[in-house]
Amino acid sequence: xxxxxxxxxxxxxxxxxxxxxxxxxxxxxxxxxxxxxxxxxxxxxxxxxxxxxxxxxxxxxxxxxxxxxxxxxxxxxxxxxxxxxxxxxxxxxxxxxxxxxxxxxxxxxxxxxxxxxxxxxxxxxxxxxxxxxxxxxxxxxxxxxxxxxxxxxxxxxxxxxxxxxxxxxxxxxxxxxxxxxxxxxxxxxxxxxxxxxxxxxxxxxxxxxxxxxxxxxxxxxxxxxxxxxxxxxxxxxxxxxxxxxxxxxxxxxxxxxxxxxxxxxxxxxxxxxxxxxxxxxxxxxxxxxxxxxxxxxxxxxxxxxxxxxxxxxxxxxxxxxxxxxxxxxxxxxxxxxxxxxxxxxxxxxxxxxxxxxxxxxxxxxxxxxxxxxxxxxxxxxxxxxxxxxxxxxxxxxxxxxxxxxxxxxxxxxxxxxxxxxxxxxxxxxxxxxxxxxxxxxxxxxxxxxxxxxxxxxxxxx
Amino acid sequence: xxxxxxxxxxxxxxxxxxxxxxxxxxxxxxxxxxxxxxxxxxxxxxxxxxxxxxxxxxxxxxxxxxxxxxxxxxxxxxxxxxxxxxxxxxxxxxxxxxxxxxxxxxxxxxxxxxxxxxxxxxxxxxxxxxxxxxxxxxxxxxxxxxxxxxxxxxxxxxxxxxxxxxxxxxxxxxxxxxxxxxxxxxxxxxxxxxxxxxxxxxxxxxxxxxxxxxxxxxxxxxxxxxxxxxxxxxxxxxxxxxxxxxxxxxxxxxxxxxxxxxxxxxxxxxxxxxxxxxxxxxxxxxxxxxxxxxxxxxxxxxxxxxxxxxxxxxxxxxxxxxxxxxxxxxxxxxxxxxxxxxxxxxxxxxxxxxxxxxxxxxxxxxxxxxxxxxxxxxxxxxxxxxxxxxxxxxxxxxxxxxxxxxxxxxxxxxxxxxxxxxxxxxxxxxxxxxxxxxxxxxxxxxxxxxxxxxxxxxxxx
Numbered sequence: 001x002x003x004x005x006x007x008x009x010x011x012x013x014x015x016x017x018x019x020x021x022x023x024x025x026x027x028x029x030x031x032x033x034x035x036x037x038x039x040x041x042x043x044x045x046x047x048x049x050x051x052x053x054x055x056x057x058x059x060x061x062x063x064x065x066x067x068x069x070x071x072x073x074x075x076x077x078x079x080x081x082x083x084x085x086x087x088x089x090x091x092x093x094x095x096x097x098x099x100x101x102x103x104x105x106x107x108x109x110x111x112x113x114x115x116x117x118x119x120x121x122x123x124x125x126x127x128x129x130x131x132x133x134x135x136x137x138x139x140x141x142x143x144x145x146x147x148x149x150x151x152x153x154x155x156x157x158x159x160x161x162x163x164x165x166x167x168x169x170x171x172x173x174x175x176x177x178x179x180x181x182x183x184x185x186x187x188x189x190x191x192x193x194x195x196x197x198x199x200x201x202x203x204x205x206x207x208x209x210x211x212x213x214x215x216x217x218x219x220x221x222x223x224x225x226x227x228x229x230x231x232x233x234x235x236x237x238x239x240x241x242x243x244x245x246x247x248x249x250x251x252x253x254x255x256x257x258x259x260x261x262x263x264x265x266x267x268x269x270x271x272x273x274x275x276x277x278x279x280x281x282x283x284x285x286x287x288x289x290x291x292x293x294x295x296x297x298x299x300x301x302x303x304x305x306x307x308x309x310x311x312x313x314x315x316x317x318x319x320x321x322x323x324x325x326x327x328x329x330x331x332x333x334x335x336x337x338x339x340x341x342x343x344x345x346x347x348x349x350x351x352x353x354x355x356x357x358x359x360x361x362x363x364x365x366x367x368x369x370x371x372x373x374x375x376x377x378x379x380x381x382x383x384x385x386x387x388x389x390x391x392x393x394x395x396x397x398x399x400x401x402x403x404x405x406x407x408x409x410x411x412x413x414x415x416x417x418x419x420x421x422x423x424x425x426x427x428x429x430x431x432x433x434x435x436x437x438x439x440x441x442x443x444x445x446x447x448x449x450x451x452x453x454x455x456x457x458x459x460x461x
Numbered sequence: 462x463x464x465x466x467x468x469x470x471x472x473x474x475x476x477x478x479x480x481x482x483x484x485x486x487x488x489x490x491x492x493x494x495x496x497x498x499x500x501x502x503x504x505x506x507x508x509x510x511x512x513x514x515x516x517x518x519x520x521x522x523x524x525x526x527x528x529x530x531x532x533x534x535x536x537x538x539x540x541x542x543x544x545x546x547x548x549x550x551x552x553x554x555x556x557x558x559x560x561x562x563x564x565x566x567x568x569x570x571x572x573x574x575x576x577x578x579x580x581x582x583x584x585x586x587x588x589x590x591x592x593x594x595x596x597x598x599x600x601x602x603x604x605x606x607x608x609x610x611x612x613x614x615x616x617x618x619x620x621x622x623x624x625x626x627x628x629x630x631x632x633x634x635x636x637x638x639x640x641x642x643x644x645x646x647x648x649x650x651x652x653x654x655x656x657x658x659x660x661x662x663x664x665x666x667x668x669x670x671x672x673x674x675x676x677x678x679x680x681x682x683x684x685x686x687x688x689x690x691x692x693x694x695x696x697x698x699x700x701x702x703x704x705x706x707x708x709x710x711x712x713x714x715x716x717x718x719x720x721x722x723x724x725x726x727x728x729x730x731x732x733x734x735x736x737x738x739x740x741x742x743x744x745x746x747x748x749x750x751x752x753x754x755x756x757x758x759x760x761x762x763x764x765x766x767x768x769x770x771x772x773x774x775x776x777x778x779x780x781x782x783x784x785x786x787x788x789x790x791x792x793x794x795x796x797x798x799x800x801x802x803x804x805x806x807x808x809x810x811x812x813x814x815x816x817x818x819x820x821x822x823x824x825x826x827x828x829x830x831x832x833x834x835x836x837x838x839x840x841x842x843x844x845x846x847x848x849x850x851x852x853x854x855x856x857x858x859x860x861x862x863x864x865x866x867x868x869x870x871x872x873x874x875x876x877x878x879x880x881x882x883x884x885x886x887x888x889x890x891x892x893x894x895x896x897x898x899x900x901x902x903x904x905x906x907x908x909x910x911x912x913x914x915x916x917x918x919x920x921x922x
Contacts, residue, residue: 022632101804103699123539144644155642157651158619173891178867180832181616184604185877185888186895186912190618190651194644211701238564240672242703278749281742327769337638343562350737371641406639414644427646430634433902434647440901452646 002039004085007057008043016044016091027068027078027086031133031321033332033380033388034076039066039086044076048172048203055201055446056170058085061440065450067197069110071276074335074425075416077196082449082456085202089138095119096204104161104178105209109138109202114369125209128153131412138202144194145412148317150380151370152244152276155412157193165192168442178206191437196414197448199441204265212278217286218310219303221293222268226250226353226365229269230346232296233369237342239292241285243370245274250353252364253320253377260323261316266300269370274310275434320366321377328362328379334391338402339373339411339418348405352376352398359394363457373411400425415452423453428446462501465546468518468698477505477552487575488529488539488547492594492782494793494841494849495537495878500527500547500798507552509625509633509664516662516907517631519546525784525910528658530571530597535796538604538657543910550599556580556664565622565639566670566761570599570663586670589614592873593779599663604875605655609778612738612831613673613705616873618654625665629903639667657875660902671885674737675703678747680764682754683729687711687814690730691807693757694830698803700753702746706735711814713779713825721784722777726763730783732830733778734851735771737881743881781827782838787906789823797854799863800834800872809866812836813859820855822848834872849920861886876913884914 008017018024025036040063045051058065064084068435071078093110100123108118116127128197128452129140131147135212139145141163146155153159175188192199223229226248233246249257249270258265273289290301304310325333340348353365355377367374376398380391399409399422409415409422426432435453438445445455479485480502481488489497501524506512519526524544532539537751541547554571561584568577575595577588588600592608600606602624607616623637636649651659684690694707694853710718710731719726734750736743751762765771786794801809814826816838828835837859841852860870860883870876870883885892896914899906906916 099802099804101695102802104802117680126641143462144648146642150642155644157648158615167894174889175891177887178802179834179863179869179872180608180803181611181800181834181872182869183616183798183871183873184869184880185655185876185884185892186898187605187618187648187651187655188891190648194646194648199647211699218745221867224912234562238562238672240674244871256813257864278742278745281739281747284739284741337644339642341563341565341639343559343560343640360532373640373642379581402640408638408643408645409641410644411642415646419645423646426638428635429632430636430649431646433628433634433649436901437647438899440897 004057004061004063005041007061008054011053012043012045016046019041026244027080027088030071030073030076030078031333032074033334033382034079037081037083039080039081039085042086042088044088044091048166051087051124051166051201051203052128052170052172053120054085054087055166055168058446059169059444062444062446064446066144066448067115067138067201068450069139070112070134072133072135073139073143073416074413075418077416077448077451079417081417089136093204098123100125102178103209104206106204106206107137108204109136111137112375113137113140120209126212127207127209129156129159132321135206137207138393141193141202141205142196144412145369146371146412148245148247148368150368151246152242157190158191160193160209161180161208162187162206163192163202165200165202167200168444174445188230192394194414196416196451198438198452199447215277215279216310217282217303217305218313219273219286219301220265220313221271221273221298222266222300224268224297224299226269226349227346228297229271230349230369232293232298233271234342234345235269235292235296236289237370239288241289242277243273244276245272246370247272247317248367248369249289249317249320250365253366255317256323256327257320260319260326263316272313324379325376330377332382334378334380334395335413336395336398337373337410337413338398338407339371340402340405340407342372344405344407345369345372348402351401355394355397361391417451420452465518465522465524467571468522472514473504473506473511477507479503488541489547491532491534491537492538492794493535494795494843496714498540498542498544501540501544503547503549505549505552507877509627512548512627512662513631513633514625515546515548516629518741519907520630520905523905523907525907527909528599528603528662531573531595533594533596534600534604534875534877538875538877538909538912542877542878550597553664557792557902559584563584563639564670565667567665567667568598569665570597572598574598574601574891581670584672587673588668588670590617590620593782594605598666598668602663602666603652603657603835605873607708607829607832607873608854609708609829611829612707613703620668621650621654622669623667624663626652626661626663628661629905629908653733655875657877657912659907659913675877676738676740676743677771678736678743678764678766679774680734680747680762681726682732682734683727683761684758685729685758685760687810688807689758691810691830693754693759694732695803695806696753696757697750698831700749702750703738704734704750705737706733707831708778709732709828709830709835710778710781711826717784717788717825718777719793719910721780721787724777732805733774736897743807753890772910785838792840793843795839795841795856796874797837797856797859798834798871798874799859800832801863801866801868803833805866805868806833809863816855816858820851822852832872833868868921878912881913
């Protein structure tokens with residue numbers, strides 16, 4: 001490793017290279033229960049050229065390279081299990097260009113979602129993807145993140161027009177262009193988004209943005225049972241109402257919200273909703289949705305048009321994961337992340353709820369139910385081997401249930417290390433295609449090795 | 462080739478294999494000016510197993526394989542320049558399953574767009590992608606087709622949840638799952654869609670569908686100049702109006718429409734528009750759009766809510782390419798297909814219009830301007846070498862103009878053979894990544910060789 005650091009020092013300044021234990025410890029973990037592992041060295045590039053140089057050095061010394069944003073990852077993507085170099089993108093955090101007339105923005109990968117939205121607000125614009133955490137846009141592209149607004153605006157992959165990517169040999173490519181659509185060549189945008197640093201490192205992203213809707217209404221609706229709430233969502237989707245957000249939160253999670261955010265929401269299965277549109281269209285959507293929800297037993301409904309009240313409602317929802325963490329000091333968070341076809345959603349959530357109940361571990365169910373995606377969040381005592389084992393078995397049960405019904409093991413968090421054991425089960429022979437692509441683009445397996453696919457093991461489950 | 466046919470005969474019946482000249486001639490061309498070339502043999506598989514068998518035979522004898530839908534291709538994708546086996550998917554034309562409750566449909570690749578919509582109508586559903594031609598869904602996926610409704614509903618790649626694909630070694634994979642979103646593994650759906658038969662043959666597609674909107678209004682607006690019309694579109698997009706269709710047609714094209722469809726539309730730069738939504742929201746969108754268009758000089762506006770009148774309007778628009786073909790017997794069609802960022806659209810169309818004027822070849826400009834995508838359609842006398850040369854130079858000028866402004870050489874028709882000369886210019890070093898992927902997945906280059914990329918030539922422009 002001394003040789004590697006020496007090589008890095010030929011172009012990077014001393015404050016861009018750190019072997020300090022505190023710095024390495026900060027880059028050894030994500031926000032969840034996954035085993036930590038420290039890199040040998042952390043580097044802080046300031047430009048594409050420096051990223052390219054770092055990867056050339058890594059290639060020369062056959063050293064693993066792991067990209068790192070702000071560490072809000074949930075499946076161990078940023079943890080360098082094979083040690084080596086961690087590239088921290090925090091110094092590449094410039095918003096490079098806001099092309100208002102094209103509804104496009106060009107950013108460096110270390111720009112965070114909130115940083116971007118703060119700047120865009122000055123132009124009456126916003127970036128749609130909202131995973132809750134204040135993640136970097138590079139990290140969000142790496143995992144194909146999504147979140148509360150995906151039901152209307154789509155996932156990260158739908159927003160990226162172009163990326164600058166440094167490949168395993170240090171060469172630099174662009175994966176797309178600035179037009180709204182293209183049929184030119186293979187879809188590299190799509191391939192690199194969601195590749196979790198295993199095919200290249202992103203150094204620039206061009207993203208599409210939207211005008212802030214003129215009219216927004218947020219709402220909260222409670223139901224006598226989880227089934228009622230989910231079936232109401234299914235009916236809203238079938239009615240073709242262009243809902244902008246529809247989030248489910250179970251009773252246990254409402255309790256956490258009330259404690260953490262000092263709200264007094266009724267402790268019942270709850271939907272948080274939002275509608276965007278023109279004034280009259282939005283009122284019609286809202287009224288129709290309310291009618292549908294009443295048909296499904298909705299017993300309490302309140303809506304907010306005022307910006308502050310809306311923000312308060314969504315902050316409460318977004319802080320839910322942190323509410324659980326703060327409410328269970330010393331424990332670690334595990335999240336399931338399946339997505340299923342709409343028709344399977346109600347039964348999948350019921351199944352997960354029943355299995356969670358049996359566990360007797362603190363947790364709850366929440367999710368972006370408009371996309372058929374939900375999370376079981378559980379807080380584990382990592383010292384308790386039995387509990388860890390039970391939690392992992394629960395995760396696997398929920399995944400197998402979803403896969404058997406045509407779903408996916410991860411709707412939005414990505415594979416990392418946590419969902420890797422289910423890749424063969426989910427993809428079958430297609431996993432070999434992924435392995436072949438990985439081998440073709442990173443023949444020495446230096447880019448975030450051991451994430452998504454194991455190149456040396458064709459049958460990994 | 463006799464050995465190949467003999468091998469094919471071991472599993473396919475004699476009426477599934479044809480070396481008949483008429484059949485081969487039908488599979489030697491697309492709808493445009495591209496040079497024709499006959500395959501050695503045409504096969505008509507009825508199942509995934511048979512497709513897999515055919516590709517195994519092709520692999521064994523190192524024979525090229527070219528997939529064929531109904532031949533509505535516009536860039537020579539289906540023309541077997543290296544001869545070999547053409548796989549005609551017309552016998553794989555079953556709608557396998559309509560999952561109403563999931564808004565999903567599973568089809569074989571030979572099902573056409575109109576066939577699917579006719580069936581879906583019984584359920585109050587529709588498939589959104591509408592390229593005009595009654596193409597097969599397999600072909601539409603192969604080229605990442607799009608069209609008039611893309612501005613609201615997206616391109617083919619946005620609709621496909623899963624595909625069954627036969628790879629170069631005859632093995633069968635699934636590229637996705639049935640959930641609305643996924644972050645599991647590399648995005649194979651995205652990679653195979655738009656791969657034009659060069660990475661595998663599609664044998665099954667699962668597509669998302671939508672409820673037919675309750676309220677639809679179509680409209681036609683004329684403008685004093687092309688610039689006014691395009692600037693009106695730009696303003697509608699900036700206003701965030703969720704327009705469902707917005708098509709530009711120039712004066713020359715209106716003349717063709719009037720002749721072919723027996724309409725009497727004013728011969729002026731025209732927008733064809735459509736709005737989908739709830740009753741009151743739609744009225745507000747329509748009124749706001751009309752106001753914007755008036756600000757840009759709109760001098761004639763008429764709208765249609767009646768289904769028959771709407772269909773008549775869109776049939777007239779859709780038949781435009783055929784109107785040109787019928788109006789110029791003996792000539793061949795060439796289409797440019799660039800897409801540019803919105804801010805560059807008006808100037809790009811003006812540039813194309815001026816260059817087209819200089820050509821003195823019959824043609825016009827039309828396009829899906831809401832996506833920044835437009836076509837210059839010209840009818841060429843292929844016997845006139847000078848005219849062919851001028852037409853090709855024109856195509857190249859329009860492409861270069863778009864690429865210099867961050868656009869793409871093909872918004873929706875695909876690369877095939879026609880846009881291949883511009884791949885290096887558009888993608889730069891990223892083309893080498895595409896070549897590496899092609900080599901990894903089709904090492905012997907038997908799958909639609911010479912389309913999109915030339916694997917043996919790393920610098921192809």
